[in-house]
Amino acid sequence: MKSPLGRPAAAPPADGSDPARSGPGSEAPALQIRGLVKRYGDLTAVDGLDLDLQRGQVLALLGPNGAGKTTTVEICEGFGVPDAGEVRVLGLDPVADNDHLRTRIGVMLQGGGAYPGARAGEMLRLCAAYSANPIDPDWLLRTLGLVDAARTSYRRLSGGQQQRLALACAIVGRPELVFLDEPTAGLDAAARILVWELIDRLRADGVSVLLTTHLMDEAEQLADDLIIIDKGRVVAHGTPAEVTSRGAENELRFRAPRGLDLTLLVSILAEGYRVSEVNPGTYLVAGEVTPQVLAAVTGWCAKINVLATDLRVETRSLEDVFLDLTGRELRG
Numbered sequence: 616m617k618s619p620l621g622r623p624a625a626a627p628p629a630d631g632s633d634p635a636r637s638g639p640g641s642e643a644p645a646l647q648i649r650g651l652v653k654r655y656g657d658l659t660a661v662d663g664l665d666l667d668l669q670r671g672q673v674l675a676l677l678g679p680n681g682a683g684k685t686t687t688v689e690i691c692e693g694f695g696v697p698d699a700g701e702v703r704v705l706g707l708d709p710v711a712d713n714d715h716l717r718t719r720i721g722v723m724l725q726g727g728g729a730y731p732g733a734r735a736g737e738m739l740r741l742c743a744a745y746s747a748n749p750i751d752p753d754w755l756l757r758t759l760g761l762v763d764a765a766r767t768s769y770r771r772l773s774g775g776q777q778q779r780l781a782l783a784c785a786i787v788g789r790p791e792l793v794f795l796d797e798p799t800a801g802l803d804a805a806a807r808i809l810v811w812e813l814i815d816r817l818r819a820d821g822v823s824v825l826l827t828t829h830l831m832d833e834a835e836q837l838a839d840d841l842i843i844i845d846k847g848r849v850v851a852h853g854t855p856a857e858v859t860s861r862g863a864e865n866e867l868r869f870r871a872p873r874g875l876d877l878t879l880l881v882s883i884l885a886e887g888y889r890v891s892e893v894n895p896g897t898y899l900v901a902g903e904v905t906p907q908v909l910a911a912v913t914g915w916c917a918k919i920n921v922l923a924t925d926l927r928v929e930t931r932s933l934e935d936v937f938l939d940l941t942g943r944e945l946r947g
């Protein structure tokens with residue numbers, strides 16, 4: 616069955632003009648930021664930031680409190696003007712081309728934009744009415760577990776229901792790019808999974824997502840790429856696996872008979888690896904553990920006819936990397 620999220624083929628503009636400049640179906644990246652600077656008085660909130668988000672990808676923007684995430688996202692949404700640098704959203708200038716972008720991007724507002732007395736279902740239908748080809752609101756209410764809340768006024772919704780309604784409103788217009796600001800903050804485990812599944816479906820349908828989050832597992836689960844920023848600068852970027860492994864001193868541990876002669880193993884491994892018997896019968900190889908290093912160690916075991924047991928590669932978590940880079944907890 617075709618997903619109700621799927622974007623229709625873009626129709627050419629009726630007047631033959633090219634309002635988006637980059638054109639419907641263009642290959643312009645979802646987001647491209649070069650050398651972004653934003654100052655508030657003496658404070659440089661964003662300090663030469665570069666960022667790329669390709670079509671159909673999820674990019675997680677991580678950083679401690681005050682790192683410059685919201686400032687960056689607001690500039691992308693057209694709510695702020697850079698002091699220097701260039702920002703392109705779907706190939707367009709978010710301020711000058713705001714009118715053309717409004718229907719092509721989705722913004723998840725934290726509690727904002729709501730009429731407290733309006734019912735959840737009515738609010739979602741109102742958001743849908745702004746779009747020429749909205750996603751079926753009833754499908755979204757079902758998918759986000761909001762059917763029972765559809766007739767409840769916004770002010771009586773639980774925090775988690777308001778959060779999911781904000782997500783539904785952000786995507787009901789079938790945006791090409793959606794900005795999600797901590798979309799699962801405060802949600803219980805079941806609701807969080809519903810939101811994660813929906814974000815996965817958005818990606819599968821070619822929607823690009825810029826996700827700000829303080830949740831390490833959320834970033835690792837959902838993101839194709841991560842950017843960690845601190846004091847307005849990028850301190851790490853890449854896939855979750857790249858960010859957690861780059862330059863990392865991982866460890867390989869195994870158990871084997873005590874007192875083995877390690878000279879041959881040391882000579883097989885490249886310079887810089889440290890091999891030691893940390894406890895009688897427990898061996899440690901410290902350095903970047905690549906597949907080749909793992910093969911070298913097991914090859915050495917085979918050569919000396921030793922069966923290594925409890926062989927374990929210990930990698931650093933995203934939280935460890937984050938702490939190393941920013942000196943602060945991911946949660947801020």
Ligand SMILES: Nc1ncnc2c1ncn2[C@@H]1O[C@H](COP(=O)(O)OP(=O)(O)OP(=O)(O)O)[C@@H](O)[C@H]1O
Binds near residue numbers: 678679683
């Ligand atoms: N309108 C403003 N006027 C003055 N300073 C501001 C303004 N908006 C943000 N700042 C400052 O800019 C810096 C970056 O703030 P920003 O909200 O972008 O960080 P953040 O990474 O989103 O933080 P958080 O995780 O707490 O939301 C902070 O020091 C903040 O106090």
